[in-house]
Amino acid sequence: MAESLDLILERTLDAPIDLVWRAYTDPEHLKHWFAPKPYEISECELDLRPGGIFRVRMIGPDGFDTGHGNASCVLEVIEGQKLSWTSALGPGYRPAEMGEGCESFPMTAIISLKDAGSGKTQYKAVALHKNTQDRDAHERMGFQEGWGTTARQLEELAKGLSVNA
Amino acid sequence: MAESLDLILERTLDAPIDLVWRAYTDPEHLKHWFAPKPYEISECELDLRPGGIFRVRMIGPDGFDTGHGNASCVLEVIEGQKLSWTSALGPGYRPAEMGEGCESFPMTAIISLKDAGSGKTQYKAVALHKNTQDRDAHERMGFQEGWGTTARQLEELAKGLSVNA
Numbered sequence: 001m002a003e004s005l006d007l008i009l010e011r012t013l014d015a016p017i018d019l020v021w022r023a024y025t026d027p028e029h030l031k032h033w034f035a036p037k038p039y040e041i042s043e044c045e046l047d048l049r050p051g052g053i054f055r056v057r058m059i060g061p062d063g064f065d066t067g068h069g070n071a072s073c074v075l076e077v078i079e080g081q082k083l084s085w086t087s088a089l090g091p092g093y094r095p096a097e098m099g100e101g102c103e104s105f106p107m108t109a110i111i112s113l114k115d116a117g118s119g120k121t122q123y124k125a126v127a128l129h130k131n132t133q134d135r136d137a138h139e140r141m142g143f144q145e146g147w148g149t150t151a152r153q154l155e156e157l158a159k160g161l162s163v164n165a
Numbered sequence: 166m167a168e169s170l171d172l173i174l175e176r177t178l179d180a181p182i183d184l185v186w187r188a189y190t191d192p193e194h195l196k197h198w199f200a201p202k203p204y205e206i207s208e209c210e211l212d213l214r215p216g217g218i219f220r221v222r223m224i225g226p227d228g229f230d231t232g233h234g235n236a237s238c239v240l241e242v243i244e245g246q247k248l249s250w251t252s253a254l255g256p257g258y259r260p261a262e263m264g265e266g267c268e269s270f271p272m273t274a275i276i277s278l279k280d281a282g283s284g285k286t287q288y289k290a291v292a293l294h295k296n297t298q299d300r301d302a303h304e305r306m307g308f309q310e311g312w313g314t315t316a317r318q319l320e321e322l323a324k325g326l327s328v329n330a
Contacts, residue, residue: 095271106260
């Protein structure tokens with residue numbers, strides 16, 4: 001049953017796993033790919049340990065702005081392999097106030113990376129919801145398109161790191 | 166600011182820290198003290214690792230019954246020292262549906278134990294809320310009395326373990 005409450009995106013990225021991990025976990029890199037363009041991340045604060053902060057501010061040309069607030073909480077960090085966080089909690093595990101738009105329902109994200117050989121990376125992103133209503137709302141907001149676009153942006157950025165490494 | 170959203174209970178328990186920890190983390194022991202009598206715990210399921218389940222069913226003589234559901238999620242386990250869990254998430258970090266009564270608002274509990282010498286234990290329980298409304302509701306439900314009573318019950322049970330150890 002739990003499975004049906006998840007939205008899942010899987011891609012093979014044409015970039016080595018260590019660079020994908022770096023692109024995901026360095027706030028300066030994350031800013032450049034985490035929002036599907038033309039949206040962008042204007043602020044990013046990461047403290048990658050259980051209980052740490054995961055906060056981004058997303059803005060858009062249409063005046064869209066998530067604001068400073070609504071920080072999420074990091075849950076799991078397995079170096080180079082796995083990163084989970086949730087918007088149901090804020091930093092220090094405090095239950096979070098829900099906001100508006102994408103932040104109107106709590107969600108847990110579980111990102112897994114696997115070495116796919118030949119300098120490629122298997123990327124899996126799972127969004128966990130509490131009920132079908134939230135899952136459906138997230139799907140209608142364009143989960144597949146949005147997260148698919150950012151996966152491509154992540155791939156491009158990680159490839160660029162490779163060239164300059 | 167965050168501090169003001171917390172409810173805190175501190176007690177020095179007349180029982181050694183290893184027995185207090187055992188009384189807290191063994192479901193068969195927890196059943197006997199976790200509900201303020203005459204309420205009782207009829208079911209208890211613990212998987213003490215981050216992402217694991219923390220589920221109790223509480224029943225009362227007045228027909229009170231929390232039911233099977235609304236499992237919480239374990240967040241932190243530092244053997245013999247610290248245990249945190251939250252009702253904002255279920256097992257596997259899935260955002261949780263809120264229920265009724267005590268389960269109508271999300272809460273994170275952080276339990277800390279310290280050796281106070283002479284076979285005593287410093288016990289600190291912090292309940293984290295998302296806003297003052299939830300904190301006040303929890304206080305009105307009798308946080309200090311309820312958690313105070315269970316702290317005494319925990320102490321008694323842990324002392325009993327000492328005798329039989």
